[in-house]
Amino acid sequence: MEKQEIRTFGRRHGKKLSTRQNWLVENLLPNLKPTTGDILEIGFGAGEHVRDLARENPEKIIIGAEPFMNGVASLMSAITDEKTNRVLDEYTGIRIWADDVRDFLRDTDSKFEQIWVLHPDPWPKARHEKRRLLSADFLTTLSKYLADNGEIIIGTDHWEYFDWILEQIKDTNLVATIPDMAIIQTRYQHKNKAGTDSPRYLILKNQ
Numbered sequence: 745m746e747k748q749e750i751r752t753f754g755r756r757h758g759k760k761l762s763t764r765q766n767w768l769v770e771n772l773l774p775n776l777k778p779t780t781g782d783i784l785e786i787g788f789g790a791g792e793h794v795r796d797l798a799r800e801n802p803e804k805i806i807i808g809a810e811p812f813m814n815g816v817a818s819l820m821s822a823i824t825d826e827k828t829n830r831v832l833d834e835y836t837g838i839r840i841w842a843d844d845v846r847d848f849l850r851d852t853d854s855k856f857e858q859i860w861v862l863h864p865d866p867w868p869k870a871r872h873e874k875r876r877l878l879s880a881d882f883l884t885t886l887s888k889y890l891a892d893n894g895e896i897i898i899g900t901d902h903w904e905y906f907d908w909i910l911e912q913i914k915d916t917n918l919v920a921t922i923p924d925m926a927i928i929q930t931r932y933q934h935k936n937k938a939g940t941d942s943p944r945y946l947i948l949k950n951q
């Protein structure tokens with residue numbers, strides 16, 4: 745029997761979806777189900793950065809994983825034509841896994857050039873620490889899905905979580921560098937619930 749996984753995300757549903765969003769979830773989402781891809785973004789929120797990735801990498805398949813259905817619906821609204829509901833040309837490389845990324849990873853043989861995790865839920869209370877996604881175990885799992893020279897790119901404005909991730913990395917075969925990169929604008933970046941000066945980024949590679 746498989747080990748029961750601890751839930752790493754909060755709610756799956758927020759406010760009621762619009763009629764168009766409901767239509768997109770029912771009719772288009774099944775067609776965007778991923779199999780394999782080149783770039784993965786885990787926990788894309790409303791999908792701003794998934795869209796950036798698609799525009800920057802028009803020849804690649806970008807897979808976004810997000811169990812929060814309002815976020816999935818926001819991304820779908822943004823990548824489709826309002827009148828025809830067809831995916832806009834610049835976003836045809838996007839695939840969406842509307843659930844826990846760990847379920848997707850079990851069934852794919854993808855080797856990713858990049859795996860992005862921006863503002864993972866920090867679960868700041870000590871009793872919730874086990875819900876943090878970027879544990880040594882999960883980072884080790886992710887490392888197996890990296891292509892040669894592939895990178896896991898992490899960003900968080902929660903500096904305590906950042907330091908915690910650095911500790912977790914010590915129990916993996918990954919090596920970390922702290923890049924000097926421009927701040928990536930996402931919904932959580934703007935909220936800056938942690939109240940810190942800026943996010944911190946990490947790039948992890950297999951040794």
Ligand SMILES: C[S@@+](CC[C@H](N)C(=O)[O-])C[C@H]1O[C@@H](n2cnc3c(N)ncnc32)[C@H](O)[C@@H]1O
Pocket residue numbers: 752753754786787788789790809810811812815843844845846861862863864865866877930931932933
């Ligand atoms: C704090 S939000 C950040 C969203 C977005 N990256 C941003 O910067 O705006 C973290 C997101 O990770 C998602 N998440 C948490 N655990 C996940 C998992 N196991 N698989 C996929 N997404 C997950 C949550 O649903 C949530 O939307």
